[in-house]
Amino acid sequence: MPVPETVRIVPAAAARSVRWRNGHGWTRELFCAPALTAAPSVDDTAAPWPWRISIARIDRDAPFSAFPGVDRELMLLRGGRLDLRVADRRVALASRYARHRFAGERDVAACVPTGGVEVFNLMWRRDAYRARLWHLPLAGALAWRADPATTWAIHLLAGHARCGSGVAHAALAAGDTAVLTGAPASGRVSIEGEGALLAVCLRDRSGAGPDEACAPAGPDLTPGFRS
Secondary structure: OOOOOEEEEEOHHHOEEEEOOOOOOEEEEEEEOOOOOOOOOOOOOOOOOOEEEEEEEEOOOEEOOOOOOEEEEEEEEEOOOEEEEEOOEEEEEOOOOOEEEEEOOOOEEEEOOOOOEEEEEEEEEOOOEEEEEEEEEEEEEEEEEEOOOEEEEEEEEEEEEEEEEOOEEEEEEOOOEEEEEOOOOOEEEEEEEEEEEEEEEEEEOOOOOOHHHOOEOOOOOOOOOOO
16 A cells, blocks of 8 residues: 655744754754654664754854764855864855755764854754755756655755645745655655755655655756755
8 A cells, every 4th residue: 555645834934943863952942853753773872863953053162972873964154154173173054055965973063264154954863864965946847756664854945835645745934844755656755836945855665666756756856966
């Protein structure tokens, strides 16, 4: 029996503020996936969720929390510059939508040499998912391939849109987030409107088939496409 398609909308006003695990900052949690049943334990400090997206405000230099078993990707949304001290090297996010991916076990600290910044924070358990993140302008319609092993999260940065899969669609305003699950085999996720968005694709490692589900289905997404 096919899994029913589901579109869950998280309004901007419903995002909750959560203190960093190490107490050095705060993040605005856009969506936190429910805990996996019988999830393999990495250790006692493992993340209790399979994946999470949030927007963190960083106003001062601070170390990031440790998340064993978790991979992370940060994208600079607002502010002049974010420097990441990753072990013995420095990674500069010096322009809007610059990003960096790293393992949650690593010793990473944030430095804000030009003042406070906001960053999009994608986190996922590497034993459960593979993940990809795009920043895309929206002027008309976009679509991606989807299937039962794929979850999509769409965060609308600006503008207005309708987003969904199959017969399940919902309206989005700026700051809202849509989470889409249960697409049929050879399905599509589509969004139509005006503005700009972040698209996250999470591919279940237990699902059969290659990662082509996390790829554009048309039209051409070359502007702003990042893998």
